Amino acid sequence: MQDQFNSLEIMRGHECPNLSSLTTFELGTKPKYYAKACSVDRAIAIAKWTSQENIPLWVVGGGSNLLCDDQHLEGLVLQIALEGLEWEADAKNEDVTVTLGAGVVWHDFVEESVKRGLAGVECLVGIPGWAGAAPIQNIGAYGQSLSDTCSEVYVYDLEEDQLAWWSASQCDFAYRQSHFKKHLGRYLILAIKLKLKIGAKPTLNYPQVIETITKNGYDLNTLDLEQVSTTIKSLRSQKSMFWQSTDPNRRSAGSFFMNPLISGKQVETLRQNCQSLGLDTPPLWPSEQSNTYKVPAAWLIEQSGIDKGFRYKNVGVSSKHCLALVSHDQGDFEDILDLAQHIQKRVWATFGISLLPEIRILSSELTHKLSQPRARVALVTCQNLPKWEVDDHPLWAALVAQDIELFTPAWDEPDFDWSSCDLVIPRTTWDYQDRWSEFLQWMRHVNRVSQLLNPLSLMEWNLDKRYLKELAIEQPPTHWLEQQTLTNQELQEHVESLIQVCQAKGWLQGFLKPTIAASAVGTLRFDLDQVQAKEQIKKHLQEWLPKRNMILQPYVKEVESLGECSLIYFKGEFSHAVRKVPVSGDYRVQDDYGASDMPWSAPLDWQKRCEYMLKQLKVMPLYARCDFLTNPQGEPWLIELELIEPSLFFRHDLESPTRFAQCIVDSCRERLLKSIET
Ligand SMILES: Cc1cc2nc3c(=O)[nH]c(=O)nc-3n(C[C@H](O)[C@H](O)[C@H](O)COP(=O)(O)OP(=O)(O)OC[C@H]3O[C@@H](n4cnc5c(N)ncnc54)[C@H](O)[C@@H]3O)c2cc1C
Incomplete structure (x- = not known):
């Protein structure tokens, strides 16, 4: 290992640069190892070494989309800084194919393209970072995406040990997404090829750009690339999205969250939510993915009550744009994560929409707060629920689809931490009838440490x-029997009096049941004209009356x-x-x-x-x-x-699990909103 390590000239420990100097967030620590690669061979050799030595590999470029742990970072940070920019016009002189080394500064390349009159990337001006990172999240802005012009990507696959040019379709580009982003750590991007149009008109499909251009008095018909890119640079500056060393909002990674993509159904729910909150209709636009719509994350954040300039400890929200989180003097990694999580919770609690981070987090911690689901719900069961009892399973799926972390503990499971749940719902707790005071204790405990639904007061009332x-609703005529222990003589008299009740009311058949029981346990149907009726009733009361209050009703033959x-x-x-x-x-x-x-x-x-x-x-x-x-x-x-725990027969209405899941989610959101506000 040592020889190879030395020949690769990898920095170790204190020799490594602090990542705060390599990232726009200006947060980070010295990683365990660091190497910069300016050639394909070196990049591949270093990546292979990490894989042989089983060392985590963090590939980085210009550091403008990274949030780095500032306490400790295991593994090797590989900065791919390959240079090289080649312009090649096609035979008809219509297109120019540009090949960019991974380390080419993106913004400089866009400026140069605009100067040369090459259309296709003019709206992507002002995006910081290097060309190698551009395909990772398919960078995009103001109506253009990298995927509009990217024809090929030069990729090294560490898992397969293969170096090849990938076509755009292999890259699987989508909104802020690509095959590479789904498999971070597996691929090195070494170069990209873009096809730009000679003398074509600028892309103009972003309402704010059109509006500003019109306001500036430019003629839309004769508009050139330069005018569009200048307009976009000024729009970006107004939002602190054009990185400048003097900007107080500069320590950020641009948009911290992606704009959520929501389905048509979610759009309806969002509109209803907005209506009930007295908000205007949210801005929406169709996404590239069918039947989904993009909602601006900045709008969701602002409308959920977090304003531009919001401060939390030494970090905050940019004073110019709600979507950028910024680190101020003494700000740290943990505070940014806390703030981001707070924003996620707030938006979810207000709108039921999950915000996902757009930035990449470099941390040795396997899980971090931002990947946690929005709420934890326990659907409570019992120890010996038969395997065939699966009626609730569609509800489980509907909750998971709504970003709920689901648990299904038995109510008497000794080690389950009920306080870790946002909501606890008894569902198939069907063994408590003989232990109902224990069950009641459990419900009271859960109610103290979490939220029990239905509410405890209702369930206590409903136990008996x-x-x-x-x-006030039509019910069978009912005679109520008090729980008591009777002597043989008293029991005999009691039976006689019950028979008289039935006769007086003209019931031919009677029905006895305990006031606390389930599944027809403790019930008795009897025929008054049968000789054994008295004996049956006596035996039944002998068994049940000492332990339960009882009900006597006519037997409803229907x-x-x-x-x-x-x-x-x-x-x-x-x-x-x-x-x-x-x-x-x-x-x-x-x-x-x-x-x-x-x-x-x-x-x-x-x-x-x-x-x-x-x-x-x-x-x-x-x-x-x-x-x-x-x-x-x-x-x-x-x-x-x-x-308390009725079967809800989800199997007989396929939409019902989703309806119930939505109510559960709404309850979680209400609770979360309350806890955030206090
Ligand atoms: C002020 C500001 C404004 C921004 N505006 C936009 C915007 O409008 N649109 C937009 O899409 N983004 C925007 N960003 C985000 C960011 O600039 C882009 O995502 C950019 O492409 C990141 O490039 P980078 O070289 O800095 O990558 P880094 O931040 O170093 O890395 C980003 C990701 O790419 C991976 N990566 C980097 N290089 C390689 C490589 N060679 N091979 C394999 N993986 C690699 C990293 O592992 C990481 O996952 C903005 C950021 C800032 C700070």
Whole structure:
């Protein structure tokens, strides 16, 4: 290693330059190794050496798109500074192919092209950095991108040990994206070829440029390249996006975040968000990728409440442009990351849109704050959930698609850190019925350290079916039985009195159930005209009354044919409905008993009843399932309002997971916004 190391003339430790002197952010430390390559052979030899020695490789150019760790940087920083600029006109004298070494200063090249009357890069004037980095993020500005003119890229592939000219299509250019950016560290870019047009008109498709040019009195028909590039330079200067050593905003890497690309559906949500916030319609323009739109990140940042000039410790937002973060005197790497994360959270909390960094972070830390998803949500389950229970899986996918980091712990998992979650939602916690006081303790704990949804007060209230007494909605006639331990004699009397209740009300069949239970556990159907009825009731009460309050209702025979219907609501809005039908002769509608379920079109008046009922609650629940039986007159009778862990039957409405995920995301955003504001 030593011989090769010496022959490659690699700097080590204190010999290395401090990266603060090689980057426009002026932040950084001395890396472990540093080398500058002015030839193809040297660049490749050094890259190969790092790979043989298993040393991390950081390829850099002019350092204008980098944020470097200022404490410690493992690995080798390779600055590719190959020179060379060749201009070659084609036979017809229409195009000039320019070959640029990776180390050519981009802005100088653009100025020279404009001077020579070559069109194609005039709008890219003033972008700092070197030619070798230009394909990485397919640099672009004011209506032009590198990909408009780039015909080939000279690439060394470290993994395959191959040196070749790549065609533009191989580079997979897109908005601030390329094949190389997706595989940072694998490729060295050694040169690029651009095809420029001789004597062609300048590109003029950026509204602000057209407006300024018109204001300056230039004639749009006779406009030349020089006039366009001069206009753009002055626009860039006004925004501190034209690097100048005297500019107080100069210590930056230009745009810190990319303009987000959003789908048509997200555009709708964004418009609604803006409306509810009293904001104007956001500026949007179609992106090169089909069915997506670009939203200016600067607009999102500003409208989320972060103004130009915002300061955080010794760093801040540029006083001229919201998208550039700047380091002031004594500013540091960690503070820039904190500020960037704060901005990401704020924009996400306000608009539900994620900002992704445009800059490259050079740090030995494997993960850094900016790559973390926007919120952490726990959908809580139980230890022995059967493998076939997958109804929530589409919800998981919908949440992950919304940048949510998802956890699915059991509620009694001892080591799970509930405080690390932004939101905790009981979903399939179906083993708590026999441990409900323990479950209650757990809910109270979670509520202290995180946000529990539905709200704790609603779930506590909903644990015991006695909540039904408080709801103004049609229900089966009900007789309430207090939990108690009775002597044999007292029990006998109790049974007699229940029989009398049934007879007085004219019920031929009765139905008993505990006020805390699930899945038809503890239920009894009995026929009053059968001799064994009294004995059945007595036995049932003997078992259940000492541990639970109970309910006595008429048995609704219609359940056997019409089943039980459930209407599902998210944040008070009807989502979908299902019908659950028991096997012949049974009344139990759970799939554990062989019942089947199917999508169901809920009549409007049933929906209205639910909405009326939900409005009676102190807080609107995030999710609710309203379970009904059909009474002998064909009218709905509410038998349960499920607010803790109902099955939500996502399988019967493919859009429903997305609807629920959106409500969850909105709740996370509300919470985040509150925490940012306090
Ligand atoms: C004031 C200001 C304004 C800016 N305006 C714009 C703008 O309008 N549009 C725009 O697109 N960008 C803009 N930028 C960002 C930046 O200038 C560009 O991304 C530029 O192309 C970076 O070039 P660089 O040589 O400085 O690359 P560096 O910052 O050194 O590196 C950038 C990335 O390229 C990789 N890289 C560099 N050289 C090579 C190579 N030879 N082979 C392989 N990988 C390499 C690095 O690993 C890194 O990932 C601006 C920056 C500043 C400071």
